[in-house]
Amino acid sequence: MSNDKIRTAVVGAGKMGAIHAKVYSQLPESRLVAVVDSDRAKATQLAEKYGCPAFTDCAEILDQVDAVTIATPTTTHLRLAKPFLRHRVAVLIEKPLASSVREGRKIVALARRYDTVAAVGHSERCNPVVQAMKRFSIEPKFIEAHRVSPYPFRSTDVGVVLDIMIHDIDIVLSLANSKIRRVDAVGVNVIDGSEDICNARIAFENGCIANLTASRLALKTERRVHVFTRQAYLSVDYFKKSGIVIRTDPNKDVVEWIRTQRQRGDFDPAGVNWLDLLRIEPLEIDDKEPIRLEQEAFLRAVRDRSFAPEVSAEEGLAALRCAQQILRAVKKHKWH
Secondary structure (H helix, E strand, O other): OOOOOEEEEEEEOOOHHHHHHHHHOOOOEEEEEEEOOOOOOHHHHHHHHHHOEEOHHHHHHOOOOOOOOOOOOOHHHHHHHHHHHOOEEEEEEOOOOOOHHHHHHHHHHHHHHOOOEEEEEOOHHHHHHHHHHHHOOOOOOOOEEEOOOOOOOOOOOHHHHHHHHHHHHHHHHHHHHEEEEEEEEEEEEOOOOOEEEEEEEEEOOOOOEEEEEEEEEOOOOEEEEEOOOOEEEEEEEOOOOOOEEEEHHHHHHHHHHHHHHHHOOOOOHHHHHHHHHOEEEEOOOOOOOOOHHHHHHHHHHOOOOOOOOEEEHHHHHHHHHHHHHHHHHHOOOOOO
C-alpha cells in the first residue's frame, strides 16, 4: 500500500461506532470517508459530525475504502464482513468476532482466502493496565477477573458471556498462553433468555487456573483482575487505569519474619498490619486511549502486512471458542 492516507469507514452508528469514527477522524494515517447504518438519520448525524458521507448499504462503499470497523450487533458480523473481505477491504470487527464458532470460522477462512487483515475489537487488550502487565512477561499460576456493571440496555442481543466476559476471556488466554484443559461454569438469566450473571473456571494444560465473574445486574461498575505468579502478584483496575505489583524477591524477608514470629510463643498479631509490612509498588501505566492504540495497530497492519493487529481474527476465534465452552457449561448447570 502507498503512503497515502488509509481510507477508513465505520459500519454502525451506535455508541461504539461513534467512538471509532471519532478516532479514525483524528489519526494522521486515516481519512474517514464514510459512515454506514441502516438507520439513515443516525448515519447522517454521525457522518456530518466528522465531515464525511453517510450511507445505508455497505455495497455502496466497497470500492471506496481500504479498512472498515464493523460496530453492529454480533449477529450481523459475518453478513457484513463477508463483502468487505471479498473485496480485500481490511475489517476490524467489534468484539465478539461472531455470534457462534461456526460463523467465526467463516470470517477467519474468508480473511485467509482473500489475504486480507481481519482484526477483532477486544479493546481491553489495549488498556494501558494490560499493556503494563504484559511488560512483566509473567507466567501466571492463578488469574482472577471480576467484571460487573449495571444493566446496559445495549448489546443485549447476546448474554453477559459474549457481551462483557469475552474481554477477560481474551486477556486470560493471552496471559496463560496455553491450551484449555477444562471449563466449568454456572450462570443465571434474570431479564430475558440470555445469561445475565456468570462465573467460570478455566483450567489450562500448563497448570494455570483462571476464575472469571461477569454480571450486568450489579449496582456499580467494577473491572478488576488479579494475577498470581511465582515472581509477583499484580492487581489492576481497568476502570480506574491503576494497579499495583508485589514482587516476590523484595518481600522474602517479610515472609521469613512472619514465620519466625509465629514460632515465638509470645507473638501478638494484633499489633501487626499486614499492608505495612509489604513492599507494594505502583504499576507504571501509560495514559493512552485503548481504541486509539487498537486502531493504530490495525492500520499499521493494513499498511504493512509484516505487522499484526493487536487482536487477530484467529485470536478472536479462540476467545469465542472458550466462550462457547463456558456457555455449554452454563446450560448444563442452568438454574431451574
